[in-house]
Amino acid sequence: MATIFPLRSFGLASDRAAQATTEGAWVRWSLIAVAVVFLGVFLFMPLAVVFASALAKGVSVYFAALREPDALAAIRLTLIAAGIAVPMNLIFGVAAAWAIGKFEFFGKSLLVTLIDLPFSVSPVVSGLIYVLIFGLQGLMGPWLASHDVKIIFAVPGIVLATVFVTFPFVARELIPLVQAQGNEEEEAALTLGASGWQTFFRVTLPNIKWGLLYGVILCNARAMGEFGAVSVVSGHIRSRTNTMPLHIEILYNEYQFAPAFAVASLLALLALVTLLAKSIVEWKSRQQTKQQELFATRQTATPTLISSAGAKAA
Numbered sequence: 001m002a003t004i005f006p007l008r009s010f011g012l013a014s015d016r017a018a019q020a021t022t023e024g025a026w027v028r029w030s031l032i033a034v035a036v037v038f039l040g041v042f043l044f045m046p047l048a049v050v051f052a053s054a055l056a057k058g059v060s061v062y063f064a065a066l067r068e069p070d071a072l073a074a075i076r077l078t079l080i081a082a083g084i085a086v087p088m089n090l091i092f093g094v095a096a097a098w099a100i101g102k103f104e105f106f107g108k109s110l111l112v113t114l115i116d117l118p119f120s121v122s123p124v125v126s127g128l129i130y131v132l133i134f135g136l137q138g139l140m141g142p143w144l145a146s147h148d149v150k151i152i153f154a155v156p157g158i159v160l161a162t163v164f165v166t167f168p169f170v171a172r173e174l175i176p177l178v179q180a181q182g183n184e185e186e187e188a189a190l191t192l193g194a195s196g197w198q199t200f201f202r203v204t205l206p207n208i209k210w211g212l213l214y215g216v217i218l219c220n221a222r223a224m225g226e227f228g229a230v231s232v233v234s235g236h237i238r239s240r241t242n243t244m245p246l247h248i249e250i251l252y253n254e255y256q257f258a259p260a261f262a263v264a265s266l267l268a269l270l271a272l273v274t275l276l277a278k279s280i281v282e283w284k285s286r287q288q289t290k291q292q293e294l295f296a297t298r299q300t301a302t303p304t305l306i307s308s309a310g311a312k313a314a
Contacts (some may be wrong), residue, residue, distance in 0.1 A: 002097065050268045052263040065259035066266070072264070073239040074247035080155065081230075081243060082223040085162040089219050093170025094212070098204075099177030102186075115172065118165050125231025126164050130157060153235035159242065161229035166219045173215035177208045210285040221274040225267055 055062055065071060099105070100112060118126065132138050134151040144151060151157045181204070189199040205212075227245040234241040238252065244263055251260035 001041045014180060021228050043229065047272070050261055050264050053257065054265040056261075057258045061258055062262050062265075065262035068259065070239050071247060071259070071263055074242045074244050075266070076156070077155065077241070078224050078243045081158050081162045082220055084134050084159050085166055086216060086220050088163050089167045090212075090216060091169050092167055093174055093215060096171045097174035097178045097208075100185060101181070102173050106133045112175075115168050115175075118168055123161075123165050123226065123228030124232055127161050127229035130160055130164075130229075130233050134160075153232050153237065153241060155241070157233035158230050158241060161233045162226055165226055165229050166222045168214065169219040169222065170215035173211045173218075174208055178204075181207050210281050210288060214278065214285070216279045217274055217277050224270055 066075075096115060100108060108155065131152055133140055134144060134157065135141050136145060136152075138152075151160070185203050185207075186199050189203045190196075194202070225245060226243075227249075230243055231246060231249075234243070234246060236242060236246060238250070242250065244267060248260050248263050248267075251263065253258075
């Protein structure tokens with residue numbers, strides 16, 4: 001009897017699982033329908049409205065709005081801010097992930113917590129902090145003024161604000177990958193005579209490259225679309241400190257809807273490109289993970305086959 005009850009309970013569990021799967025089909029399709037509706041209403045419909053409004057007065061008006069000097073200056077400043085912030089966050093993210101994933105040191109938990117700080121602090125508050133530090137009446141304001149260095153209401157302030165709100169993205173993508181990788185491969189490379197840089201570029205980087213690219217994509221998208229922190233430190237000076245989001249706000253407040261939506265369509269296009277790149281990187285990452293698992297399985301199976309063959313020969 002002792003051997004019958006587990007089989008009976010297993011059979012009951014299987015029947016219940018099959019029944020739950022059969023009866024839960026409508027739940028699955030309901031959830032899919034809700035997700036599709038939400039995506040359509042809150043994502044695809046706004047994107048469609050942006051492009052439709054941008055082209056409402058014709059293609060000539062659309063491109064004329066993008067060639068306007070203030071718009072070109074805003075696009076250029078946005079690219080400059082992202083072009084500086086993303087490499088800085090790339091360096092910080094790799095260094096932080098390497099330190100957290102490979103070493104034990106005092107304050108490690110604090111560093112992990114501080115990396116998430118921009119996620120919990122309002123961008124407006126972060127911009128205000130920079131004003132209180134680098135503004136004319138701020139902590140370092142008199143010293144900066146005496147040395148003719150301008151940070152707030154200038155490009156350096158915009159770059160600093162952009163760096164602050166975007167620096168967790170690369171680090172947060174890399175830390176789990178570096179921790180999961182372990183130290184065995186790096187130690188083997190060092191034992192074989194590879195230098196530190198050779199070990200990084202030939203061993204570590206190939207294992208984290210897709211996560212690194214994923215973090216860079218998200219970081220760049222956030223940098224180019226940041227509004228709150230940049231709005232506080234920029235001063236809204238036309239053709240000088242206006243990024244694309246700030247330029248859109250000014251045009252919209254002046255009831256210039258067609259030019260505003262024309263510039264907004266560039267950010268919407270960036271969002272679509274980001275989604276496409278994100279999907280490609282995720283697919284590549286899954287392919288690499290499958291290949292690594294297959295290689296690990298083969299490496300595990302080879303000693304077993306050799307030992308079995310040796311046992312048969314004996």
